[in-house]
Amino acid sequence: GQSLEQPSEVTAVEGAIVQINCTYQTSGFYGLSWYQQHDGGAPTFLSYNALDGLEETGRFSSFLSRSDSYGYLLLQELQMKDSASYFCAVEERRDDKIIFGKGTRLHILP
Amino acid sequence: GAVVSQHPSWVICKSGTSVKIECRSLDFQATTMFWYRQFPKQSLMLMATSNEGSKATYEQGVEKDKFLINHASLTLSTLTVTSAHPEDSSFYICSALLKDRSSYEQYFGPGTRLTVT
Numbered sequence: 619g620q621s622l623e624q625p626s627e628v629t630a631v632e633g634a635i636v637q638i639n640c641t642y643q644t645s646g647f648y649g650l651s652w653y654q655q656h657d658g659g660a661p662t663f664l665s666y667n668a669l670d671g672l673e674e675t676g677r678f679s680s681f682l683s684r685s686d687s688y689g690y691l692l693l694q695e696l697q698m699k700d701s702a703s704y705f706c707a708v709e710e711r712r713d714d715k716i717i718f719g720k721g722t723r724l725h726i727l728p
Numbered sequence: 729g730a731v732v733s734q735h736p737s738w739v740i741c742k743s744g745t746s747v748k749i750e751c752r753s754l755d756f757q758a759t760t761m762f763w764y765r766q767f768p769k770q771s772l773m774l775m776a777t778s779n780e781g782s783k784a785t786y787e788q789g790v791e792k793d794k795f796l797i798n799h800a801s802l803t804l805s806t807l808t809v810t811s812a813h814p815e816d817s818s819f820y821i822c823s824a825l826l827k828d829r830s831s832y833e834q835y836f837g838p839g840t841r842l843t844v845t
């Protein structure tokens with residue numbers, strides 16, 4: 619079966635760094651994506667990894683280890699507006715549907 | 729970036745009626761669109777894959793006769809919830825697949841909040 623595991627909630631302090639982990643077990647693997655969703659809104663794309671290593675986009679970075687079926691999203695210099703849910707998602711085959719994890723609710727304290 | 733719209737953004741309907749939700753890719757053509765449903769504080773659950781000019785592919789457990797999907801053009805897919813019931817109340821989100829020669833990406837619509845009374 620398919621499963622994506624990520625923590626349900628994470629709390630961090632404004633200005634700090636936080637890492638959200640994701641492990642996956644799927645029948646196929648083409649790439650791992652991360653999405654941010656604020657309450658009442660639609661998901662917005664953050665990053666994508668198809669190859670092992672770190673991808674950096676501003677304050678956000680994402681890492682993938684295909685051999686470990688593991689990835690993480692790293693958020694630096696946290697801001698209050700980063701309070702949201704973060705989903706990892708696996709694309710099993712190119713140009714195919716993506717499977718979402720259950721999401722991690724990030725709480726940021728001032 | 730590419731833009732996907734949904735209409736309506738929210739709708740309230742009575743139990744037993746049908747509701748149609750539109751998903752449009754505004755500045756690109758999408759041969760493939762996806763429909764998701766999200767209940768409060770839960771993840772997005774894929775309902776079906778909509779391919780232009782062909783029948784939609786439904787995920788296991790999703791009733792195709794209840795959730796009718798039509799992808800009649802390269803920029804429009806519709807989801808019709810037939811004979812809606814209160815348990816169908818949810819946030820429905822579509823996404824469109826943008827492909828070019830070197831990459832592809834899914835762009836999400838803003839979602840439609842359906843409340844069935």
